[in-house]
Amino acid sequence: MEPTLGHGKICYLELPASDVARSATFYEKIFGWTLGTRGDGSITFADGVGQVNGVWIPGAPPATDPKIIIHIMVDNAEETLRAIVAQGGEIVQPIGAHAPEITARFRDPAGNVLGIYQEPGLE
Numbered sequence: 001m002e003p004t005l006g007h008g009k010i011c012y013l014e015l016p017a018s019d020v021a022r023s024a025t026f027y028e029k030i031f032g033w034t035l036g037t038r039g040d041g042s043i044t045f046a047d048g049v050g051q052v053n054g055v056w057i058p059g060a061p062p063a064t065d066p067k068i069i070i071h072i073m074v075d076n077a078e079e080t081l082r083a084i085v086a087q088g089g090e091i092v093q094p095i096g097a098h099a100p101e102i103t104a105r106f107r108d109p110a111g112n113v114l115g116i117y118q119e120p121g122l123e
Contacts, residue, residue, distance in 0.1 A: 003051050013054035013070065016063060017110045020056045022088070026109050030083045031072055047072075062111030069105065071115035077102050080116050 003011070017023040024043050027033045032048040044055045074080040077095050084106045085091065092113055093105035102118035 011052060013052060014057050014060075015054060015108075015110070016060035016112060017056035017058055018062070019109065020058050022109050023056050026087050026089065029087055030080065030089075031074070064107070064111050064113060066113055069113070069115045071103065071117040074116045074118050077104055077116055077118040080118075081106070 015023065020043050024035050024045065027045060028035055033045040034050070036044040036046070038044055038055065042055050044053065046053050081091055081095070081104055088109045090107040091104060092107050093103075093115075095102060095104045097103065100120070102120060103115055105113055105115045107113050
């Protein structure tokens with residue numbers, strides 16, 4: 001599938017990482033992100049549907065109290081939260097805070113806080 005291209009599309013993220021390999025493995029295992037390597041050796045990713053790309057930034061301070069929260073769509077929020085904990089992440093906001101929306105927030109191994117979102121009716 002080719003990415004949707006167009007003015008205003010969110011297309012690229014830079015995620016801080018204290019241990020890029022650990023962060024890459026975390027997102028690959030939990031969310032199915034595809035990993036790659038740029039010409040400069042940086043580890044890159046494409047999200048689970050190939051629409052958003054990005055790179056981990058070694059040594060950048062983590063987004064521990066972000067003002068903009070990036071949410072990752074998941075098939076099953078409860079299963080995803082269990083996988084996050086199993087892979088070294090931490091749940092910082094459980095499901096239910098934004099009911100009826102199915103969302104939660106987690107801290108990845110680098111300390112970044114992101115969210116998950118489950119489309120209602122999917123389980």
